Structure formats: structure tokens, C-alpha cells
Amino acid sequence: xxxxxxxxxxxxxxxxxxxxxxxxxxxxxxxxxxxxxxxxxxxxxxxxxxxxxxxxxxxxxxxxxxxxxxxxxxxxxxxxxxxxxxxxxxxxxxxxxxxxxxxxxxxxxxxxxxxxxxxxxxxxxxxxxxxxxxxxxxxxxxxxxxxxxxxxxxxxxxxxxxxxxxxxxxxxxxxxxxxxxxxxxxxxxxxxxxxxxxxxxxxxxxxxxxxxxxxxxxxxxxxxxxxxxxxxxxxxxxxxxxxxxxxxxxxxxxxxxxxxxxxxxxxxxxxxxxxxxxxxxxxxxxxxxxxxxxxxxxxxxxxxxxxxxxxxxxxxxxxxxxxxxxxxxxxxxxxxxxxxxxxxxxxxxxxxxxxxxxxxxxxxxxxxxxxxxxxxxxxxxxxxxxxxxxxxxxxxxxxxxxxxxxxxxxxxxxxxxxxx
Ligand SMILES: Cc1ncc(COP(=O)(O)O)c(C=O)c1O
Numbered sequence: 001x002x003x004x005x006x007x008x009x010x011x012x013x014x015x016x017x018x019x020x021x022x023x024x025x026x027x028x029x030x031x032x033x034x035x036x037x038x039x040x041x042x043x044x045x046x047x048x049x050x051x052x053x054x055x056x057x058x059x060x061x062x063x064x065x066x067x068x069x070x071x072x073x074x075x076x077x078x079x080x081x082x083x084x085x086x087x088x089x090x091x092x093x094x095x096x097x098x099x100x101x102x103x104x105x106x107x108x109x110x111x112x113x114x115x116x117x118x119x120x121x122x123x124x125x126x127x128x129x130x131x132x133x134x135x136x137x138x139x140x141x142x143x144x145x146x147x148x149x150x151x152x153x154x155x156x157x158x159x160x161x162x163x164x165x166x167x168x169x170x171x172x173x174x175x176x177x178x179x180x181x182x183x184x185x186x187x188x189x190x191x192x193x194x195x196x197x198x199x200x201x202x203x204x205x206x207x208x209x210x211x212x213x214x215x216x217x218x219x220x221x222x223x224x225x226x227x228x229x230x231x232x233x234x235x236x237x238x239x240x241x242x243x244x245x246x247x248x249x250x251x252x253x254x255x256x257x258x259x260x261x262x263x264x265x266x267x268x269x270x271x272x273x274x275x276x277x278x279x280x281x282x283x284x285x286x287x288x289x290x291x292x293x294x295x296x297x298x299x300x301x302x303x304x305x306x307x308x309x310x311x312x313x314x315x316x317x318x319x320x321x322x323x324x325x326x327x328x329x330x331x332x333x334x335x336x337x338x339x340x341x342x343x344x345x346x347x348x349x350x351x352x353x354x355x356x357x358x359x360x361x362x363x364x365x366x367x368x369x370x371x372x373x374x375x376x377x378x379x380x381x382x383x384x385x386x387x388x389x390x391x392x393x394x395x396x397x398x399x400x401x402x403x404x405x406x407x408x409x410x411x412x413x414x415x416x417x418x419x420x
Contacts, residue, residue, distance in 0.1 A: 001380060005387050012324040014398055019325035019380050024368040026330045027202030031371075032261035040253035049249060053229075056252035061212070063259060064197075068189035070214045072221035075252065076228060079176045079198030079211035081245040083109035086194045086213050087146075089223035090170045094141035099129050100336035101357045102148040106174045107337040110146070118142070119338045121354040127151060127289070130356070131159035138163075144170035147192070150333075151289065151301035152204070154183035157191045164192070172196070179205045180262060180298040187296075189214040194224075199255055204269075204300040205262060207255030210247050265371060269299035272369040272378060276302050279382035284389050285310030289364075300370070303332070304385075305363040312392025315363055317399065321388055322365075327381055332366040 001020055003010075010016040031037075044056060057075050065073040076082040087096070087109055096110050100119035107117040120137050123130035127150040134145060145164055147155040155173065164171035171191075176198035178188040189195045194217065199210035213224050223240070226233060231242030247255075258265075273291065280288050289303040306315035313321075315331070322329045336357040343349045367381060388395050 001376065005380075005383055008387070008391055008394055008398065011321060011384070011388070012326075013321050014402075019384060020327065020377070023326045023328055024373065024377060024381075025328050026332070026366045026368050028368070028370050028372045029201045029206055030204070030258065030261070030265050032257040032264075036260065037253060037257040040257065041250060044249045044253060051246055051248040053246070054249040054252070056249045056256060057247050060207075060247075060252045060255045060259070063256070064189075064212055065214065067259075068187050068214050070190055071216045071218070072214065074213040074221060074224045074228060075247040075255070076211040076213065076245040077247055077251075078200065078209050079174070079196050080105045080109055081228075081243065082196045082198075082211035082213050083146075083172075083174060084112060085224050085227045085243065085245055086172055086196055086215075086220075087113055087115065087144075089220050089227060090144065090172060090193055092144040092170055092172075094143050095139060096144045096146055097129075097134050097137050097142060098146045098337075099148050099150075099357070100338045100352075100354050101127055101333055101360060102150060102174065102337060103176070103333060104337050104340060105176075106146060106148055107343065111342065115143075116141075116348070117337070117343070119336070119343070119349070119352055119354060119357075121356045122360065123156075124356050124360065125289075126156070127153060127360060128155040129160065131156050131163055134160065135163050135167075138167050138169070142167070142169060144172060146172045146174055148174040148176070149178035149181065149183075149188055151303055152178045152181045152188075152298050153289075153291070154178065154181065154188060154295070157183050161192070176200075176203065176211075177301065178298070179203070180266065180296065182296045185295070190216070193217055194220055199251075199258075204265060204298040205255070205258045207247065207251040207258065210251045210255055265300075266298055268371050269369060270297070272373055272375070273299045273302055275375050275378045276367065276369075276382065279379055280304065280385070283382065283386050285312070286385055286389065301332070302367045302369045304365050304367060305360070306365060307363065311389045313388055313395060315365055317395070318385065318388065319365055321395075322381070322384065325381075325384055327368060327384070329368070330366045331361075331364060334361040334364065336361050 012018040061073040173195040175195040194215035199207040227242040228245040231240040233239045285307040291297040
């Protein structure tokens with residue numbers, strides 16, 4: 001790390017040295033006890049049982065079901081396949097209501113199955129579905145609602161549940177971000193007809209790649225198990241259409257090892273979040289998205305909202321300044337799903353207007369956290385944000401005067417748009 005950033009000339013965009021030699025990423029994987037992982041990998045190699053419902057997958061499923069407090073856990077190769085399997089097992093069809101403020105996998109899982117995602121707005125300050133907008137979006141073709149607990153912050157589960165019951169709709173939650181979190185003190189994973197976790201490398205708990213369906217519905221769980229394994233009910237006995245959604249043993253070994261470090265990950269994440277909170281206090285126009293301290297949170301996402309009218313600096317310019325310093329802050333989520341293909345050019349979505357989604361998507365910036373990020377790093381990141389907001393007029397003037405900074409901005413946007 002370089003010395004403090006005291007004036008604008010110290011910023012890399014304006015000729016100073018980058019704040020960090022090594023790039024800081026959002027979602028840099030948390031790695032638990034390596035010895036334990038290698039021991040498990042040795043064991044699975046000795047057993048020569050690499051996939052197909054092996055002992056580690058079964059153990060992971062058992063432990064997750066216990067931890068979440070549900071009857072069934074079905075581990076999968078990733079959360080996208082888990083969503084597809086859940087949507088099919090729940091027999092959704094026609095139209096399904098989803099937020100647009102989510103990772104595109106939520107919408108794509110529906111579309112992949114020939115279902116029309118109906119994008120619905122969020123209710124600020126929550127980044128999640130607005131239940132009143134959901135109810136307004138219901139038509140005779142609606143068969144379900146897929147809520148997303150964005151950044152691990154729970155949806156208004158009770159309101160969505162009431163709506164789903166009143167209209168005889170299935171209710172599924174994309175809980176990709178929410179492993180280890182609670183809603184009204186109850187563990188996320190227990191709600192709706194089923195919930196889906198992601199254990200992708202960038203997630204709070206990772207199994208390299210992976211996911212899980214959790215549910216108390218015996219029939220749905222049985223269907224999901226069949227579908228995960230090509231519809232095989234036993235040797236040579238295919239009883240339904242299916243796909244290959246199996247989790248491998250090495251992924252389960254990583255999942256189990258991560259699970260054992262979960263408390264440590266939460267402790268570090270919470271300390272980082274609190275440190276960001278202190279350091280950003282008083283930085284004009286930068287609002288740290290708060291966690292509800294009454295709940296258990298995994299604190300995996302540190303997200304700020306940039307109010308350009310107060311900072312004088314656009315979110316995209318702030319992102320560009322941070323990237324120049326080797327801080328890969330990310331726009332999670334930007335743009336809303338209804339602004340990307342295939343939805344953007346589908347005439348059925350031409351009239352979709354989601355002002356709260358658009359407003360939040362234009363402001364958010366996700367900052368690096370996790371076990372590889374130290375308090376000193378956080379202080380430095382916040383110092384940069386404070387410096388540029390305090391000198392916003394000067395920053396804008398310098399950017400306007402230097403065409404080469406504009407070129408690098410296009411690169412940043414390109415990379416951000418195509419990365420995750
Ligand atoms: C909200 C949400 N849903 C679904 C997914 C897909 O998860 P996976 O990468 O495990 O398929 C992600 C991954 O980033 C996500 O953020």
C-alpha cells in the first residue's frame with residue numbers, strides 16, 4: 001500500500017501511485033482450513049467416489065438442512081441450475097413475478113424454462129420486491145413469485161407469503177446471498193415453497209461452484225432429487241425428465257470446510273462492515289446500506305449508495321477513480337434485468353417502468369470485504385472516497401480537461417459490464 005492520499009494529485013487517475021499494488025476484489029473467496037480441505041480431498045481420492053451423491057454431498061446436505069432447520073436439502077452444481085430445478089419441480093408456468101434488481105440468473109432461470117419473468121419494482125430503502133407492486137402485477141397467467149434476498153437482506157417474507165396464499169401462487173426465494181441470515185429471527189431457507197442458496201466462489205459460503213435447494217415440501221424435494229440426476233429413480237429406471245445438476249465430491253469437501261469456518265467469516269465481515277461504517281461517517285452523499293442488527297447477518301456485502309446531488313461525483317466516476325487505485329468496486333446490480341437481453345428488445349417489456357429499481361441501480365457500489373481485506377485497506381478506500389467528495393468540483397474539472405481519463409473510463413465500464 002502507498003502513503004496517504006492527501007490531495008488530488010495523489011490519485012492514480014491524476015498521476016499519483018495506485019493506492020494498492022495488488023488488486024482488491026469484491027467477492028474474493030473466503031478459504032477455510034486448508035489442511036482439513038486437503039485431508040478431505042485425499043479421502044475422496046482414496047475412495048474413488050468423485051460424484052453421484054457421494055458421502056461428502058450427503059454430509060453437506062445433512063448439515064445444511066440441520067443448520068437451516070428444514071427437512072430437505074438438495075445440493076446442486078450451482079444456484080442457477082438449482083433455481084431451474086426448483087421452478088420446474090414447483091410446476092411453474094406462464095408468468096412468474098421477479099425483481100429486476102437482481103443478478104440476471106434469477107430471470108434467466110425462468111426464461112430458460114419458457115416462463116415469462118414479470119419484472120416488479122422494489123420498495124426503498126429495501127433493495128427487495130415491493131409486495132404491493134407484486135400484487136398489482138398478478139394476472140390470470142401468474143403461477144408464482146420468485147423473491148430475492150438481495151445482499152442477504154431478507155424480503156418482506158410475510159407480505160409475499162400472504163399474497164401468494166391469497167392468489168394460490170407458488171412462492172420461491174432466491175437466497176443466493178443469504179446463507180446464514182435470518183428473517184424475524186428465523187433462518188432464511190425455511191420460507192416459501194423452497195429457497196435456493198448459491199455456493200459460488202464469490203459467495204459468503206463457497207464450494208468452488210455449488211448451490212442448494214432447501215424445502216419442507218416432501219413432494220417438491222423428491223421431484224428435485226430426480227430432476228437433479230436426469231430423472232433416474234434407480235439403476236436403469238428413468239421416471240421423469242431431468243438434467244445434470246449434481247454437486248461433485250470435491251465441491252462438497254470445500255462446502256463442508258467452508259461451513260466449519262462460517263462463524264469466523266461472519267466475525268471478519270461484521271468487523272469490516274462496522275469499520276466501513278465508522279470511516280464513511282460524515283462522507284457527504286455516501287450512504288452505507290445498513291444491516292438490520294436485530295437479525296443474524298452474514299455481512300458479506302458492503303454496499304454504498306452514491307447520491308450524486310450531494311457528492312458532486314457520479315457513481316460511475318467514483319467507480320472509475322477506485323478502479324484506478326486497484327479497488328475493483330462493483331455495480332451490483334446494474335443495470336436492472338429488464339435493461340439487458342433478451343428482455344430489453346422483447347416488445348413485451350417495452351412499457352416496463354421500474355423507477356425505484358433504476359434509481360438504486362444508478363447509485364450502488366459494492367466495496368471489497370471478506371477475509372482478505374484488512375482494516376487498514378478499508379481506511380484507505382474510505383480516505384479516497386472522502387477526498388474526492390470533498391473536492392468534487394475540482395475532480396470533475398480535471399476529468400473534463402484530460403481526455404485520457406475518459407478513455408480509461410470506457411475500459412472500466414466495458415470490464416464491469418462483462419464481468420460479474
Ligand atoms: C441473486 C443471485 N441469484 C443467482 C445467482 C446464481 O448463482 P450461481 O453462480 O451459483 O449459479 C447469483 C450469483 O451471482 C446471484 O447473485
